[in-house]
Amino acid sequence: xEAEEDxxxxxxxxxxxxxxxxxxKDEEEKDEEDKKPKKKTVFEWEQVNTQKAIWxxxxxxxxxEEYNEFYKSISKDYLDPLAYTHFNAEGEIxxxxxxxxxxxxxxxxxxxxWTKKSEVKLFVRRVLVAEKFDELLPRYLNFVRGxxxxxxxxxxxxxxxxxxxxxxxxxxxxxxxxxxxxxKKLAKDEESGGDDEEEESxxxxxxxxxxxxxxxxxxxxxxxxxxxxxxxxxxxxxxSNRSKLSKLLRFYTTKSEGKEVSLDKYLDRMQExxxxxxxxxxxxxxxxxxxxxxxxxxxxxxxxxxxxxHLDEPCLQKLADxxxxxxxxxxxxxxxxxxxxxxxxxxxxxxxxxxxxxxxxKKKLTDLTESGxxxxxxxxxxxxxxxKRLTExxxxxxxxxxxxxAQQEKVMKSQAFQNKEQLSMMAxxxxxxxxxxHPVIIDLLAKVKASESDEAASKTAEVLFQTAxxxxxxxxxxxxxxxxxxxxxxxxxxxxxxxxxxxEIEVPEDEEEPEEEDKDDDEEEDTKEEKEDL
Numbered sequence: 001x002e003a004e005e006d007x008x009x010x011x012x013x014x015x016x017x018x019x020x021x022x023x024x025k026d027e028e029e030k031d032e033e034d035k036k037p038k039k040k041t042v043f044e045w046e047q048v049n050t051q052k053a054i055w056x057x058x059x060x061x062x063x064x065e066e067y068n069e070f071y072k073s074i075s076k077d078y079l080d081p082l083a084y085t086h087f088n089a090e091g092e093i094x095x096x097x098x099x100x101x102x103x104x105x106x107x108x109x110x111x112x113x114w115t116k117k118s119e120v121k122l123f124v125r126r127v128l129v130a131e132k133f134d135e136l137l138p139r140y141l142n143f144v145r146g147x148x149x150x151x152x153x154x155x156x157x158x159x160x161x162x163x164x165x166x167x168x169x170x171x172x173x174x175x176x177x178x179x180x181x182x183x184k185k186l187a188k189d190e191e192s193g194g195d196d197e198e199e200e201s202x203x204x205x206x207x208x209x210x211x212x213x214x215x216x217x218x219x220x221x222x223x224x225x226x227x228x229x230x231x232x233x234x235x236x237x238x239x240s241n242r243s244k245l246s247k248l249l250r251f252y253t254t255k256s257e258g259k260e261v262s263l264d265k266y267l268d269r270m271q272e273x274x275x276x277x278x279x280x281x282x283x284x285x286x287x288x289x290x291x292x293x294x295x296x297x298x299x300x301x302x303x304x305x306x307x308x309x310h311l312d313e314p315c316l317q318k319l320a321d322x323x324x325x326x327x328x329x330x331x332x333x334x335x336x337x338x339x340x341x342x343x344x345x346x347x348x349x350x351x352x353x354x355x356x357x358x359x360x361x362k363k364k365l366t367d368l369t370e371s372g373x374x375x376x377x378x379x380x381x382x383x384x385x386x387x388k389r390l391t392e393x394x395x396x397x398x399x400x401x402x403x404x405x406a407q408q409e410k411v412m413k414s415q416a417f418q419n420k421e422q423l424s425m426m427a428x429x430x431x432x433x434x435x436x437x438h439p440v441i442i443d444l445l446a447k448v449k450a451s452e453s454d455e456a457a458s459k460t461a462e463v464l465f466q467t468a469x470x471x472x473x474x475x476x477x478x479x480x481x482x483x484x485x486x487x488x489x490x491x492x493x494x495x496x497x498x499x500x501x502x503x504e505i506e507v508p509e510d511e512e513e514p515e516e517e518d519k520d521d522d523e524e525e526d527t528k529e530e531k532e533d534l
Contacts, residue, residue, distance in 0.1 A: 081100040097146060099175065099179060113142075123147060191262070231245055254304045277327050300337070333401060390438075393438075396432075396433050
């Protein structure tokens with residue numbers, strides 16, 4: 001038994017030795033495998049957009065070319081921007097922004113004015129949220145391009161909720177303020193440059209030409225030519241920024257020599273006794289210069305704003321006043337001019353002298369407009385009075401203080417969906433003013449005093465009223481009565497009886513036709529003979 005146990009122990013020892021040998025071999029094989037080269041796939045990440053977003057960088061680090069390239073990339077414009085502003089807003093709400101003013105206005109800018117959205121892109125923590133956003137800028141600044149990036153706005157909400165966010169309203173106010181400051185800077189730089197050039201131009205004539213060219217090529221004049229309608233609409237719509245926008249407006253005047261000037265320059269040139277800013281509207285500056293309402297202002301050397309654009313007059317009416325000076329239309333009946341006591345006394349005496357004529361004329365015009373030839377014209381005459389504004393023309397027609405001017409009536413009548421009842425209410429009552437010094441009016445007064453039933457006087461009064469309407473810019477609905485009067489006057493000038501009946505002209509018979517046929521036969525014979533000779 002002991003021998004058997006010894007054999008078992010020997011077997012176990014052998015097995016253990018064999019196991020140890022196998023383990024040593026495995027370890028040697030593993031060491032050999034570890035020593036052999038192995039292939040491993042290693043991923044190395046390289047950051048492509050190493051540069052920061054341009055609006056996150058400091059102004060000093062960004063070049064002019066980078067601004068221009070960035071503007072072209074976001075606006076798809078082929079021109080460089082006219083001006084730009086790069087700023088960081090700090091305070092309750094922090095955001096970064098770059099805003100650009102383009103050089104050219106889009107061709108469809110005013111066509112889609114009411115539906116067009118703001119072109120400023122909104123980013124939240126460098127993530128683009130919206131390319132076009134209604135609440136960022138008002139309608140009249142829809143031409144501004146740029147980028148706004150804020151960390152305060154929520155990123156995980158819908159655009160509808162974002163539009164109602166109070167933070168958006170604060171950002172919008174700051175953006176509008178920055179855009180208006182940029183425009184003000186452009187206008188101020190141009191005006192200050194122009195003043196310096198005017199001082200230097202007194203010394204040498206050669207410098208004047210160069211400076212005039214520089215004035216014409218100013219940044220603000222370029223911007224104003226392209227986007228003046230937007231600023232006028234902003235002045236009409238934006239109550240909070242109306243005073244800032246009014247300083248940017250430019251208008252033609254009777255003394256501006258074809259250039260548009262600011263209201264501040266107008267105030268600098270005002271006379272000391274002048275209490276109001278005078279303006280007039282019309283189709284063009286040339287027609288306005290010939291208007292009878294302007295005559296007394298030219299005589300007294302008073303500067304008048306001239307408004308050829310349809311948006312000018314509503315814009316000024318919305319402003320109401322500028323630096324304490326009220327806007328007054330010289331085409332309306334409430335114009336007051338400075339007068340001495342002697343002039344006032346003289347005027348009251350003249351009114352008493354012409355009272356028979358004014359009363360008679362008022363009756364004639366009421367009959368004409370209510371039951372006569374101008375019944376359908378919609379013209380209502382309030383009164384006939386002696387004028388203070390006429391120096392050359394015999395008569396002029398002006399409208400009431402709160403009624404439409406002649407230019408506004410034309411604009412309202414040209415609307416596709418016009419309301420005729422509303423137009424007749426807003427047209428205002430007309431006032432016929434007469435020039436007491438004109439020979440036609442003096443002669444008419446003498447005829448009326450002699451006989452109020454004089455047909456020639458009544459026809460003259462009717463024609464004068466209708467021609468005054470046309471000269472003052474108003475339209476006559478039915479011009480047939482005026483045309484018939486003009487034809488009669490022309491026939492009298494030529495010495496023809498205006499009431500003569502029409503006669504048919506007797507056309508003489510053609511007697512020269514057979515002679516022409518004989519000539520044609522002779523020509524044919526000559527050609528035949530020539531052919532035979534050949």
